[in-house]
Amino acid sequence: MPPVITNAYKTGNPVTSNIITQYTKPLLSKPHAVAELIQWGTIIVFDNLIGHYDRLVLYQSIGPLGNSRRSLERGLYNSLKSPNGKLWLIDNESAFFYQSKYQGPIYKYTQLLKFNDRMLQTVCIFQSSLVAELRRLSRQPSAFHYLFDFAGSYEPLLANVILDPRFELFAKIFNTRLGQILEWVEHCQTLYNAT
Template identity: 35%
Template sequence: MLRTLRRKLGKLCLWAVTATAVTVLWLHSEIESQGEQGSLHTGRLERRVQQLPGDEPNLATRTLASQIRDDRYKDGRSLNGTDTDSRLKTFSQYGFRVVEDGIFWSEELEVLVPAGESDNDWRRTLTSIRNATVLEMYDDAPCGDRTSKKNALIRLSDGNLMCVRYKSSCWLYGEVLSFHLSRFLGFHNVPLVTLSHLNQEHPNWRNPSVQWTMKESGWDEDGTVSLMQWLDDATEDVPVPPFVKGDIKQLNSSDPTLQQLTRDELTILIQYTDMVIFDYLIGHYDRLMFHEFHSDLNQPTHNALRQGNKLWLIDNETAFFFALKLSPAHRLVTMRRFLESVCIFRRKTVERMRTLASDVDSAVEMFTNTLSDWEPTFSAMRDTMSCRILKNWPLLYIDYKQTLRDRIKDVYAHINNCEKAVGS
């Protein structure tokens, strides 16, 4: 009887395993099928983007979808569905895995990267900031770059501290576009930024004592400023990345220095690899190119702050308009070189770029809709944006949507090249 019972249990287990495998294969084919059809309609692409790791909607579906994607890589399948050597892994001298599948940061390091605010959280914070009243203005406090003496630190009635940038529109728009694009891409390393119009009817500026300070500071009553989240416990202790210092030509899985870095050092380095992609997309040359012209590479990374192991990318005002319209050609070549100096990526970043590149027109249109929803100023500039570098300068015009299309394709092509190099 015992032998018979064992045979029955064995058959039952075999049936359960087979049924589970069939279910997983069906789900896999369904997700792949939806992915192929998603490029036909913006709404379908939106559902695909929302299911990527790091977003809020549909946690159960997202977890299952990301697990199937991860399993595809672990089984030795590449971005293009070709065979790769799944044994391409790099281990630290401290015993933990650093790189897996040749181009991905390991899962055990990924979980160490501090998360940013969820989409629901930052939207709730943004709404609160827009309806809050400025209680105090500290116009003598250091806030933002030192090129504008009219910048100020403010304390709002909802408890938030914000850095007010008083500048011409191109600089302000660059900051706001950068923030919203970072959230759209799933990067949580850019502080919240929003525009605020300077008039007494706006909830932010109805405090009489603040109005007096604004007048004394020479602020235009009909002007616009940006309010950027203040990081009061952040430090400038952000070392220059090794691929900028020239210590290595390219950050890839064969780099022996990876084995010598601690978990904390690698946690910052992982965020650097997102930073390089982000800066290329927005045309922000200032952060890394700053160190091209300064011999002291032991100084902190320009326009970057740190809270523990969280990297913050600040002062993105040169993005888009200034960088892409006025920058000499050699700067764009240098930015391309920085992009190509990185060949290890976060798995979720690769998934995000692959989804966007699969239907780049719909992806950029989605971003435009999101931007218009949360920053009404941009609703009238959906195709061609315009701004001024200085108050009395002529308007600059830029087709930022075409720029994004081209650069998303560039980034994903580079990721593919890195994978091909590993597989060769």
């Protein structure tokens, strides 16, 4: 995890364009540091949206000295890094964990939900293309069903998959999370003029 995000997690002050400007010289000494920082923002949004529970959750016990159950220097769990610095997310099966705990359509905040929200609030810098796609997705009657149908248009066997009984619950929570992420983006843009 980049130190600037670790610091934002500890202090509760999100990474903004002003903070990046303060870190410009150290970041420029590492060719892919700014790009990686922006990728981390996208990863945080993605994992928050899908409820991924084992990529970032290992960082949730960051202590006062910046240590955690997983060494922050070892890199991002369930990811690969290409020679040009691009982060590739793998093993995305660990999504919707917190939804699978529910027996009914009640949206509860568990420790994981609070952690995901806290991680989201570490960043106020977003790729404009990501924000545009999230907004476009939010205009769908159901973002979850839209994506499911989109996947089905490329994978005909998806129609034969037996859906989890909580499928509609997952859809509802996914759509709710999308709305919450966009609220945070709007908050950032209002306070920090972030994109």
